[in-house]
Amino acid sequence: MRLHRNLVFAVIDGLNLIFNEGEYADKVVEKLLKRDKRWGARDRAFVAETTYDIVRWKRLYAEIAEVKEPFTRDNNWRIFAVWATLKGITLPDWKQLEGTPTRRIKGRFDELSKIRKFKESIPDWMDKVGEKELGTGVWTKELHALNQQASVILRINSLKSNKKEVQRILAENEIEALPVKGYPDALQLTERANVFTNDAFKNGMFEVQDASSQKVAAFLDVAPGLRVVDTCAGAGGKTLHLAALMENKGQIIAMDIYGNKLKELKRRAKRNGAHNVETRWIENNKVIKKLHNAMDRVLIDAPCSGLGVLRRNPDAKWKLQPEFLDDIKKTQQQILQDYSKMVKAGGKMVYATCSILPSENQEQVKVFLTSEAGKEFTFVKDEKVLSHESGFDGFYMALLERKK
Template sequence: MELIHRNLAIGIHDALQETFFEKNKYADKVIERLLKAHRKWGSQDRAVVSEIFYNIIRWKRRLEYYMGESVKPDNVYKLIVAYCLYSKTNYKRFEEFEGIKIADITTKLKKGTVPTKSIEYSIPEWLAETLEKELGPIWEKEMKALNEQAPTVLRANSLKTSAKELISDLAVENVVAYTVKNYPDAVQLEEKKNVFLTTAFKDGLFEVQDATSQKIGYFLDVKEGQRVVDVCAGAGGKTLHLAALMGNKGQIIALDIYEWKLAELKRRAKRAGAHNIETRMISDNKVIKRLHETADRLLIDAPCSGLGVLKRNPDSKWKIDQAFIDRIKKEQQQIIQDYSKILKKGGKMVYATCSILPSENNEQVAEFLKNNPDYKLIKDEKIMPSQGYDGFYMALIERLA
């Protein structure tokens, strides 16, 4: 059993408070700041803090049931105690935190059952209803998979190395990894490590990118010398993969509405040795209109609910609601309608999301095709979380000549 000392519990407490009760604070950034602020913590302590922090976020609804109340700013320690008892973690000196009635929690824990599926899978009631409505009987299997810890997968940067060479380079730095079947550039870590400290990372030999996310680059079927536009590029994970698949030949125009994300993309591109990427901020509609009918390939990695990536972003389920999903679906339809005009006649585009809801995926594509008969679906694919990695949807669409 792991032992959580008081100073680690205080760190977890503060990080949870920030995540749950401060607007626009996301778990990945919160834990990153916490660990940077406590550089003296050993590697084992850092791993324990990170694991417990994410697991408490993941199981919040069930832990609240054991607590007998919803978590509030003044009872976050009780949430930590509930998790420690639930996971049989040896928590040192419970009595140091006042107001925690351990007997109340252990009574419910001993019963071993919970009254509803939403509590069992630790999700809001509305989300359980939405998943059941859209996915049918498989929703429980998928939600069970989404409550598992995500593996760490890297994408070997083929501009500089291969998957097998990367595995050898990482082994020198005591990072054990292996290849992933059917994903040519993917390398999976045997256990979580801070790979950003490695020489291999600093030399631009890899990016952290889930296996199914890597599939999108191949799905777009890019060729050397083409003009490719990535309209929702963000910080550029998929953009960099496209540059590698194109062997740095041709042109990639990376668009986003956030300048800071494009600045991060530039920094990553420099490290990766990707020289065929040009960034443009979408400041107004003119930016899009100037690109009409100019792209051989178009990537629309649309904003979405993110329900396919709850393994790595469990706090998302507490930050969104049905109204958000309804809004994002309207935004998706507007994006695919407006940005599809960038594609040349005879060109191909991919519409992709990291959602598992049909209403954000194939139903959006069907609606677009119904309203735009000069486009046709070539193929689509959905990858579900129960298959081992993130849940994604991708559709390859051609603009007819």
């Protein structure tokens, strides 16, 4: 591979924004890809994938480069040189890359690869938490899986299309997508591609949604005609799946504390042809109280550490702090206590997270079931999805039923 100066400079600028300015990797990459209209698909792929790769392996590369945060621009060049060397790329004769100790880099890599926190590039505290909660064997395998690049998975919108039609339209654009066994609405791209410019996407025939995330709406056991509330709807990935499963019949109330996310949900619902969705901004507790004992189904896709989705959000490893984990567990339990009151007698509720930690998942459900509000519910079933077993994101979901 030959390195091109303008592409590498874009990567260095991006790393500075992510590492030193605290910006989110996905937003930075989005900005970088608009930088030069002359870039082709291969150029754009290099900028995006290289930036994400270096963010993912930041701790390992910084240790090999012998640099510490906050990284100067020279530090970022040294980290980039480590990345390129380990990829087997011949370094060009640029002043920023002068004196790169290629042999030493390879030697340090071999040495550090024997220590998990460096090999898998993770903060000490996170490594300890994962090992404590999942055990050494499972955590080591899971951590390795969470450092692999995520596949692109589509969820077919059955309100507008089907798998065969979407496959045909994508194939016309030389994009191959194959069914995923055990996931009725999923297609997986055989190679990464920008599907957002495709007519099938613009016409609402599919959404990009990981296979594990696609399990959640189905787990809620919905049917046409029910009254359903998605309490932490965000931009609506699971809301839209619920609308399709309910065949646009019944009512879905999509709620969130962030009004801007609900605006995006409205836009997506229109594109998807999901007509049974209404949005409600949770500006205070009255919004919840109005629905007490009224809903057939309640989905709580709770805020969490996001440790199950590190494959697609590698910068979360560096942004997450141990105190956040303590705080979010209190929030999760409070949400369960408050939002469960919307379930009517005989109704069902799903508590879900994109975390792999039992303390955010099974343990939260246990605490809830022994509480005053939880005594109204019985545990039906749960499912934990680990990346190293499924090949998809880590997820947890529990189905509870309110006594009649």
